[in-house]
Amino acid sequence: MLEVERNTITEFSETELTPSFRIDLREYNEKEYNKFVKLNTVSDWSQLSWSQIGKPYEVTSFAREKKEWEKENQQDLPAHTSWTMFNRSFHEWFVKDVPAEIDQKKKAFFNSLTRFKPTETKAALGDFVRIQLWNYAHRVEDGIWDPRGKRALFEGLDVQKPRILFLGAAEGYEAMQLSAMYPGGETVFVDYDPYCKDTRFAEFPESYPFLGVNQLTGGKKVYRKSDFEIHYIVDDIRNLTFGQEFDIILSVGMLEHFPDSHKAEVVEWHRKFLKPGGYIIMTTPRVQLKSKLYYEIMADVMNHTYRELMSIEQMGLYLYDNGLDILRSGYIKVHNGIVAKAK
Numbered sequence: 023m024l025e026v027e028r029n030t031i032t033e034f035s036e037t038e039l040t041p042s043f044r045i046d047l048r049e050y051n052e053k054e055y056n057k058f059v060k061l062n063t064v065s066d067w068s069q070l071s072w073s074q075i076g077k078p079y080e081v082t083s084f085a086r087e088k089k090e091w092e093k094e095n096q097q098d099l100p101a102h103t104s105w106t107m108f109n110r111s112f113h114e115w116f117v118k119d120v121p122a123e124i125d126q127k128k129k130a131f132f133n134s135l136t137r138f139k140p141t142e143t144k145a146a147l148g149d150f151v152r153i154q155l156w157n158y159a160h161r162v163e164d165g166i167w168d169p170r171g172k173r174a175l176f177e178g179l180d181v182q183k184p185r186i187l188f189l190g191a192a193e194g195y196e197a198m199q200l201s202a203m204y205p206g207g208e209t210v211f212v213d214y215d216p217y218c219k220d221t222r223f224a225e226f227p228e229s230y231p232f233l234g235v236n237q238l239t240g241g242k243k244v245y246r247k248s249d250f251e252i253h254y255i256v257d258d259i260r261n262l263t264f265g266q267e268f269d270i271i272l273s274v275g276m277l278e279h280f281p282d283s284h285k286a287e288v289v290e291w292h293r294k295f296l297k298p299g300g301y302i303i304m305t306t307p308r309v310q311l312k313s314k315l316y317y318e319i320m321a322d323v324m325n326h327t328y329r330e331l332m333s334i335e336q337m338g339l340y341l342y343d344n345g346l347d348i349l350r351s352g353y354i355k356v357h358n359g360i361v362a363k364a365k
């Protein structure tokens with residue numbers, strides 16, 4: 023992983039491109055904020071019905087790796103195996119030196135043209151398009167980590183030194199951003215793929231700055247991975263034995279991987295370990311043309327599992343129907359976000 027020097031960020035209100043990702047410590051003014059965060063677009067969830075809003079869009083282009091496994095084994099890819107494939111594949115992209123790879127893929131494409139082999143040229147063009155798209159989505163737009171959108175979604179919670187439970191934690195990004203905003207507590211990550219703890223989280227850059235709050239002064243403070251108290255549990259969420267002991271339960275990109283028959287169970291995972299009055303925070307990818315194109319072009323990288331793209335109305339209705347009170351909801355860059363409480 024390409025690291026940035028710990029001391030390169032000396033000022034707040036800064037953004038900077040590294041070869042693998044963007045750093046974004048900017049605060050936003052009202053005009054900018056409205057460009058990438060739209061919150062509370064639904065005023066009364068009881069007025070929505072499935073017949074008005076329809077069901078989510080299902081992504082049906084799958085990774086070659088999944089298709090090959092299923093052909094060889096004559097059965098559907100089991101969920102756990104699909105996540106192990108996804109996590110390895112996705113992580114490879116986070117650690118790329120993107121400008122160097124754009125250069126390399128461009129050269130490979132032009133070289134392929136000189137050999138007059140259409141299959142090779144098609145593959146080289148595909149590689150070039152994918153790295154350009156990744157550059158735009160993750161590095162230029164910062165749509166995947168989206169720290170400003172996430173900070174907007176997470177702000178204003180009534181918690182002190184919270185215990186946070188992150189379900190399906192992967193590399194843990196969002197819980198670290200939350201912990202920076204509400205410092206001094208403890209965060210428990212849960213993911214049943216050991217690669218997430220040992221590689222995705224372990225290799226998450228120590229230099230990455232999370233903008234949060236200074237507990238002593240109430241002013242701003244930058245935190246890094248090692249500043250947080252994190253316990254990483256490698257296990258199935260269904261095996262957890264916690265009581266109702268967490269102030270915040272978080273998941274990012276979980277609900278949309280389950281068909282309707284399992285949605286109630288997934289919502290229940292979030293309610294089960296919550297203290298009375300605690301917060302549930304969930305995000306899911308938005309249904310929008312650019313997301314449909316992204317999952318089409320990046321199918322080999324991303325699509326090992328069942329996946330839906332949904333609107334905030336659809337996401338909210340799943341939560342409302344399953345007994346949550348929605349406090350804040352809306353769009354950040356590429357995800358829907360909801361802050362809720364159990365009824």
Ligand SMILES: C[S@@+](CC[C@H](N)C(=O)[O-])C[C@H]1O[C@@H](n2cnc3c(N)ncnc32)[C@H](O)[C@@H]1O
Nearest residue numbers: 105190191192212213214215257258259274275
């Ligand atoms: C789509 S990922 C979350 C998105 C994440 N932000 C990322 O960057 O990949 C969902 C994660 O949940 C984990 N997961 C899915 N089902 C699980 C379960 N039943 N128990 C524990 N972890 C689970 C997967 O291993 C995967 O790492």
